[in-house]
Amino acid sequence: MLLRTLPLLLCPVLVVAETPTNAQSNDQSAIETITVTGSRIKRSIQSESASPISSTELSDLTDIGANNVRDLIEVLPFNAGSQNNSDNLSQNFTAGTSNVNLRGLGVSSTLVLLNGIRQVTSAVVTDQGASFVDTASLVPTLAIKRVEILKDGASAIYGSDAVAGVVNFITRDDLEGSELQYEYRTRWSDGDQEDTKIDFAHGGYVGDTGHMLFAVSFLERSSLLLDEVDWLQPATSSFGNPGSFVIPSRADENNPNGLTVADPNCVANGGIFSEGSNGNSFCLFDFGPQITAVPNEDRLQAYARATWDWSDTTRLWAEFGYARNKITREVSPSFPVLNAPSVLASHPDNPYGEDIFFRGRPYGVGKPTEINYYDHTTSRFAFGGDGEITEGIYWQFSFVAAANDAILNPRDVITDNFQAALHGLGGIKCSGTTVAEAGQGECYYFNPFDPQDPDNELLRDFIIGDYLGDAESEMRVYEAVITGESLFEVGGGDVGYALGFQYRDESINNVYDSFTQQDSFAFLIGNQNFYGERDVKAVFAEVLVPLTLDLEIGAALRYEDYGEFGGDTTNPKVSFLWLASELFSFRGTYSTSFRAPSVHQLQGVQTNFANITDPEDGSTTFGGNRTVGDPNLVPETSQAVNLGLSFSLDELAVDLDYWDFSFEDVLTRESHQAVVNANPNDPSRVIRTSAGTISIVNTKFINAEAIDTSGLDISATTIYRTDMGDFRPQLKASYLLSYDLMDASGNTSDGLGKLNRNTVGNPAPRLRGSIGMNWSDGEHSANIYLRHVASYENDVSGESISSFNTIDLQYSINLGDLVKEDSETRLIAGIVNATDEDPPYVSIAGSYDPRTGDPRGRRAYIKVQLSF
Structure with missing residues (x-):
């Protein structure tokens, strides 16, 4: 392996599992092998990765004023188009959920892991029929050690869904003691909206061979209607x-x-x-005043994890997770x-x-207003182990069973x-x-x-x-991996390798009451019961070859078989890492990735409302859009290239990456408007009432479209140590160079700097980023962040959508053992969007783009942290 070590800030990587026993982990001088996200091969050092990776520690979540994971996702410059605002018109049944959308390639195209293990997808899908992992249902905030994001294609390593990258939530296996955190957050602007959140975590070693972690979180959130804001235009x-x-x-x-x-x-x-x-x-x-920008939520999360050493060479672990979110939302x-x-x-x-x-x-x-009710419950159990077969050869095994259940109870006219x-x-x-x-x-x-x-x-x-529905999504995953440090030796050292097998079983089951099954409702129409399932088998291999002490190349290959539904696919990935000098390193990856059709897209039925313009009379209103799954869909595929360099000098660290994704056979739902425009009187697809108005448009899921996008990421940090304290400026930004879209007819359009409202794409402002400054001096610290989203164009109306610029402020003081002896108390106060910037106006219902803008306005918060 490479012998030269770079500072951790230069090229951070993801650590998802460690081999040492608890006794060994207390010996800081021991050199142990670890598994790094983005690779299955164990390494002896953490600072070398050929892939672009972003890392956010638990302390960083506090510094940026994040109330939960959704707040982190919102400020990531390389995330675009997540559906995390509870907009009545773009989130029919997914209110209260959150998701990630790396590179604007779709919420289904980012793989979400917990401690390196797959998670169950939400039982409800987006209005476009996309499945996603609900990041609001993973773990309590205090259980998170860090969030690591791999920003290039990773299907060769992890399989389906890792088209745009991987987000890995890593828990605190090293927590000793207890932590209690209370936060109160309120909208400090027109209108009224409040959050009260309590988190508790306890961890500790059990004897010399075990460790336990337990965490629980409760969030009570009140609603915000657009009737309460002063920037709403009539809808x-x-x-x-x-x-x-x-x-x-x-x-x-x-x-x-x-x-x-x-x-x-x-x-x-x-x-x-x-x-x-x-x-x-x-x-x-x-109806604009009745749109709910923030719903009422009562969210409970609980998580427990235990690890113990079975022997000197074997470690076992088990974990349990539970989350429940009860949501009410006001509508017309x-x-x-x-x-x-x-x-x-x-x-x-x-x-x-x-x-x-x-x-x-x-x-x-x-x-x-009428009230709609939703109830999301997620439960998860996992266990596994890892150990050493013989010197330099290791094994890992894991099993996870998880389910997400959603009770849907909107109310409608019979x-x-x-x-x-x-x-x-x-x-x-x-x-x-x-x-x-x-x-x-x-x-x-x-x-x-x-x-x-x-x-x-x-x-x-x-x-x-x-309208009553019960949607359930279930998943079981078995995985086994063998890794070795020395397949053979080359000029730079030993060749590492990994071989693995994975079996996944996925199913969905939607059951509706008899009224709903009979399409008894005047607006939501109804939906049919359906059940779908599939199993997936995969084998994969990976090698890392240190050609010299300064140059390493890697290669990975994965084969996945979807049996009756989805066919099979093989995907490679190659990479290089060159440590050119003490100051510079260069890295690069090329990979093909894929996302298999979800079970819902293959076998499901989805009915929701849509905004429809009738070419017959020019009127625009809402109508039903019913989409039926197609078992003949094939995986969407992508090719991804990433070229990066890192520079490190004293306290200065700079990372720069160029990335390019070519995304084909994109899985999407047909445009209901395109169906109507093509033949507004097609009796099989455009269903009209006796008065001639459109009531239902029948569409289907298709492989038809393409996205080609490229851009630059930059991250820079440094530190200035002065008599007035330490100052740590930072810059994080992502700049889009291209965002080309191809529709189902083969027509290409330029989506760069566009809202992309009626395309397969997502909002694509050219520049997203932030400049921050952290100051610390003894027991005091403060942060300021200036965040920017560039202006872009409403491609439907041609109007310009203004840039969105906000300022976040925070001050923290360590009060020591003020509350009790042998404890530490920290008081934190802050303001998010201190200048109370309104989300940029967009001429759509609600007056803002819920996939880019934030309707929550200025929010002040106070947080008390107690460690004991």
Whole structure:
């Protein structure tokens, strides 16, 4: 192996497992072999890696003011397009979850590990049908030792999903004692939103051979509605209450199903009158104030890990994890009714004297918001061991079983019940079935012409019902690896090697109540029960060859077989590391990576709402989008190149990397708008109501698109030691050079500096980064971070989206044993977004881009840490 050692800051690497016994770990002079993320081969030193790696310690999470992992993800310059804001329109069922999106290649394209082991994907998928690991369900913050991010393709090492890189959460196997942390955080701006978080961790050695770690965390979070912010612009729907009416007798060649007219009392009753094309008019409803930017959450996380030495050469370990997040989210008083129900001429309040259709929602202006409920539970058990077979040859084995369960309970209009109420047969106790019985006894009319009619509110429990679903994702992984330090010897030393095998079993199971299965809802439509599963077998090998004392090359190869679903794939990776001098080192990697279709994309069914523009009349509204899995999908693939250099002089450390990803056969959902535009009257794909409005667009998952992206990463740190304390400036930034997109038709577009709203891509501002300064002097320390996201363009409207620049401040003081003897107390106070910058305006519902902007505004926090 390489003999020359560089400072750790020069080229940090990921440590996921160590061989030494506890007794040995206390001997700092012992030189032990370790396993480094990005490689399966054990090494004797930690400072050498050919791959670009970013490391964030637990103390760094505190310094940047992170409340949880989501806050870390948000400030990573090489992350783009994560779906971590609970926007009603882009997170239908994933409220309360968080994910990573390295390089903007999709939330499914980053592999998430815990102590080097795969984690179960969330039971719910994004609106685009992408599966992801919910980083909010992994471990309590105090259990994290560091978060390590491998920023190039790694499928040859880890298999599917490591297209854009790997995020590895490493826990504190070395914690001795207890730590308690309390944090209170509040929005210090217009509106009200609070977080209260309590973390506890305890660790210690058990005798001479074991170590135990236990951690628990509880978060209570209150909601923030966009009604509370001052930067919201109206977000209107043409389905309101007061609503609009389609009059068949006024049909003409431009309006074959009838003329649409706004309620005559639209403005008087709080609606917004709008002239449409071809003589149509609409009464619009502003639903923007009811969009939830931050949902209510009650989140519990617990984690336990035990390690013990079975013998001098064998170590065993086991861990257990549990997380539960109960979420409530406010939405509009009721969702739109997409099927255009009829109002008979016999309705006592019908002013038109004929049968008409209602275009609207039962409850709108001035009515209380509706509440949606979600409950996410994750449980995980893992065990394994590692040891030495003979001198220089090691073994590792691990098994993990994990499940994520999501209870979905949004509330929506029951289509048949609302229709019955419009016909005068509404009410839980109504037994009437004919027009003659309408409005008689305990049967009531819903009055769409007067939002204040008391009978309308009386019918709420009859009209609004519970959409109920139970989604479960399960995973089991068995893995075994043999590594050796000396396959044979070359000019620079011994050739290291690794051989391994992995077996994965993945399944999903979605079960819905009978109403939901029968598509009984007017907006959410419904969904069908489905079950899917697959097993994956993989073998892999890796070698590291030290050609000289200064030059090492590496190679890895992995074969994965998906059996009946997804076929098979083989992926290589090659790398080099050249220690050119005491000041400079150069590194490079080339790899092919892949992401196999998820079980959901192969065998699932997904129904959610989407914003649809009807080419027939130019109106834009929400409709259902139903997507069905395709068992013939193939893995998406990528080629990744990374070339980097590191410079180190005294206290200065600089890393610079050029990266390039070519991403093909991207797995995505067909564009519902493209389907409508291609043939707005296709009866099999564009389902219309009797009034002519679009209710459902049928799409499918496809391999069709491509992303080519490249850019530069830079990281620089140094330290200035003065009589006034130590000053540590730092710079971290990622600059996009290209972001080219190819759609399903083979058309190429430039997504660089664009929102990429209607493409397979993600928002792609050219520059993201931060400049920070840490100061410490004895028991005092302070931090300031200036964060920047460059301006970019709304590719739909052509408008410019402003840059987003924020300042984070923090001060910390060590109070020593103030609370109790033999303890340490630290008090931390800080402000996130100190200047209260609004998220840049985007002309979409909600007025901001939830994949880039942050709607939470200025937040002040105080944190108390007690170690004992």
